[in-house]
Amino acid sequence: MPAPNSPTEAFASLLTEEGRHLLAELRDHDPSQELATATRLRREHPAELVSAALGQARLRQRAVAKFGAEDAYRMFFTPNGVEQSTRKTVAEYRAARFAALGIRSVADLCCGIGGDALALARAGVRVLAVDRDPLTCAVAQANAEALGLADLIEVRCADVTEVDTSSYDAVFVDPARRGGRGRIFDPEAYSPPLSWAVRAALAAPRAALKIAPGIPHEAIPDEAEAEWISDGGDVKEAVLWFGTAPGTRRATLLPSAATLPGRGLPDPAVRPVGRYLYEPDGAVIRAHLVAEVAEDLAGGLIDETIAYVTSDELRPTSYATPYEITDVLPFNLKHLKKLMREREIGVAVIKKRGSAVEPEDLRKKLKLEGANSCTILLTRAAGAPTMLLGHPVRA
Numbered sequence: 001m002p003a004p005n006s007p008t009e010a011f012a013s014l015l016t017e018e019g020r021h022l023l024a025e026l027r028d029h030d031p032s033q034e035l036a037t038a039t040r041l042r043r044e045h046p047a048e049l050v051s052a053a054l055g056q057a058r059l060r061q062r063a064v065a066k067f068g069a070e071d072a073y074r075m076f077f078t079p080n081g082v083e084q085s086t087r088k089t090v091a092e093y094r095a096a097r098f099a100a101l102g103i104r105s106v107a108d109l110c111c112g113i114g115g116d117a118l119a120l121a122r123a124g125v126r127v128l129a130v131d132r133d134p135l136t137c138a139v140a141q142a143n144a145e146a147l148g149l150a151d152l153i154e155v156r157c158a159d160v161t162e163v164d165t166s167s168y169d170a171v172f173v174d175p176a177r178r179g180g181r182g183r184i185f186d187p188e189a190y191s192p193p194l195s196w197a198v199r200a201a202l203a204a205p206r207a208a209l210k211i212a213p214g215i216p217h218e219a220i221p222d223e224a225e226a227e228w229i230s231d232g233g234d235v236k237e238a239v240l241w242f243g244t245a246p247g248t249r250r251a252t253l254l255p256s257a258a259t260l261p262g263r264g265l266p267d268p269a270v271r272p273v274g275r276y277l278y279e280p281d282g283a284v285i286r287a288h289l290v291a292e293v294a295e296d297l298a299g300g301l302i303d304e305t306i307a308y309v310t311s312d313e314l315r316p317t318s319y320a321t322p323y324e325i326t327d328v329l330p331f332n333l334k335h336l337k338k339l340m341r342e343r344e345i346g347v348a349v350i351k352k353r354g355s356a357v358e359p360e361d362l363r364k365k366l367k368l369e370g371a372n373s374c375t376i377l378l379t380r381a382a383g384a385p386t387m388l389l390g391h392p393v394r395a
Contacts, residue, residue, distance in 0.1 A: 008135045010052040014076065015142060019049060026057035027073055067115070076142045078135060081113035086174070086210070089254050090229055090236050091119035094208065098170060099123040101206060101244070107165035109173045109200070110192075114140035114153070116172060121152035129155045130163050161192055170243075171204040173197040177212055187211065187219055194219070198240075206243035213238045213286050217249075227252055227259075230283035238286070251283040251319065258318035260284060265291035271300035273328045273381055274312040277388060278320035279351075293319050302381045306354045314393060323375055327389035331357070331378065336387060337366055344370030352378040355385065 013019050022045060029037055034054060041050045059077035067075060067088045077085075086094075094116065098106060103125060108117045111129035113136060120127045121144070129144075131137050137157040144153040156163070165171050175190035175197055187194035194211065198221050201207030213228055213235045220226050224240040225247070231254040249262035268291050280293050285307045294300060297320070299311030314322060329335065340348070346368050350359035355378035362378070377388040 008138055010048060011076070011135060011138055011142075013046075013049050014052055014056055018045065019053060022049065022053040023056060023060075026053055027060075029054075029057055031058060031061070071118075071147065074146045075113075076139045076146070077113055078139055081136065081139060084176070085112050085115040086119075087231055087236055088115065088119070089231050091116045092122070093229070093252070093254055093257060094172075094239065095119040095123040095125065098125060098172075098206075098208070101170075103169045103206060105168045106170045106172050107163065107168040107204075109160040109163065109165075109171065109197075110175055111140055111155070112136060112174065114143045114155070116174065117153050117155075118143060118147055118149060120172075121149040125152070127153045128163075128165075128168065129153055130158055130160050131155075132157065132159050161196060165200070165204060168204070170206040170208070171200055172208050172210075173200060174210040185212070185214065187215060198224075201240070201242040204242070207241070209240040209242075211238050211240060213283075217288065222247060225250065226287070228283040228286040229254065230281050231255070233281060235282040235286055249287045249289060251281065251287040251289050253281055253283060253318060256318060260287075260289055260292060260319050262287065262289050263292055263295075265295060267291055267301075267304070268294035268309070269300045270302070270304050270382060271310060273302050273325060273386075273388065274299070274310045275325060276311050276314050276393070277302070277323045277325050277377065277390065278309040278311065278317065279323070279353075280307055280309065280320045284319050289319075293317065302379065302386075303354065303383060306380055308353060308377075308379060322393040323377070323388075323390045324393050325388050325390040326374075327387075328381065329387050329389070331355075331385040331387050333362075333365060336376070339389070340366050340368055340370075343374070344372050345374050346370035347373040349373075349375045350378065351375065354380040 038050055059082050060072050062082050063072040063077050105126040106120055108127050108129045111117050111131050114129055117127045117129040129140050134157055137155050141155040144150040175192055177190055197209045223246050224242055225245045227239045227250040229236050229252045252259040280290050290307050294309045297311045297315050298313055299309045302308045302310050357378050374389055375391050379386055
């Protein structure tokens with residue numbers, strides 16, 4: 001039995017009729033008015049229940065960005081669960097890929113609050129969701145029930161290293177990558193370590209391991225396909241797939257699900273800045289696939305150390321944002337201020353890659369005024385500090 005007023009007991013109180021009523025009442029509450037709200041609610045409800053409900057209401061509001069309002073306000077969360085769970089769009093993409101591989105059952109190890117398990121179940125996959133923390137397991141079970149997926153999800157509170165997964169078509173492992181001091185960058189310091197997760201993957205017919213997108217390429221096992229995933233332009237994670245395409249490097253961009261496999265190309269040549277500059281998506285850069293984008297665009301790099309592709313042609317691509325360049329200038333603050341005044345630039349998007357200049361510091365010094373706009377790219381070209389002026393090309 002949980003200790004009196006333990007986190008697990010406090011969470012269980014939210015599943016009662018009174019707790020659910022409170023959560024419904026707090027759906028749209030204003031956090032800035034929390035003290036007054038708490039005082040009012042404690043006149044009619046136990047103080048511990050009010051505190052638990054207010055905490056859960058805050059977590060649900062935060063979770064909307066990851067799960068959407070329809071799911072977030074039916075689900076339950078822990079603070080770590082909101083922070084570390086997979087974004088719904090990414091989980092749905094991965095679940096669809098599992099389903100396309102013919103997977104009908106998955107052992108989801110280190111399941112957390114169940115974000116991936118829910119997506120897998122919605123894709124028709126039977127899931128064993130395992131975590132060692134009792135509160136986390138209680139939340140995962142509540143989420144399976146809240147979304148009507150309990151028939152497809154078995155939640156088990158256990159040490160994942162002791163779970164027999166031999167009866168499942170695939171294994172999915174999402175090791176903890178945060179500790180008491182924040183993010184963990186050493187894959188062997190994950191919980192469980194990456195080496196254990198790889199052994200578990202190799203023992204299964206198919207598997208996927210969720211890892212940090214900054215993992216060194218040399219740490220990727222030869223047996224794995226490595227996929228970097230971005231959503232709306234933000235790199236969210238990397239996944240090691242086993243039983244698919246060993247040695248492949250891939251960048252996948254959501255929401256389009258456009259996917260770029262590596263072709264083993266050498267580094268692109270450096271060439272002068274042309275009429276168009278392409279900024280590759282972060283997943284492309286992390287996957288070391290800038291050369292593939294450059295070849296498809298008939299372009300080259302502006303500098304051997306900078307992931308900007310340049311070309312005189314405008315070609316459609318899902319993997320980079322194009323800009324039409326109007327000016328290629330050595331970095332000079334005085335000259336830039338003069339140009340901004342002459343062109344009556346009042347709005348500027350300032351981007352940097354390979355420059356020591358901070359965009360917000362530069363913005364303050366420019367003192368922009370006027371009705372026109374432009375994009376300023378602070379970078380290096382052929383080794384020299386350079387500023388590129390232009391504007392995004394509309395599709």
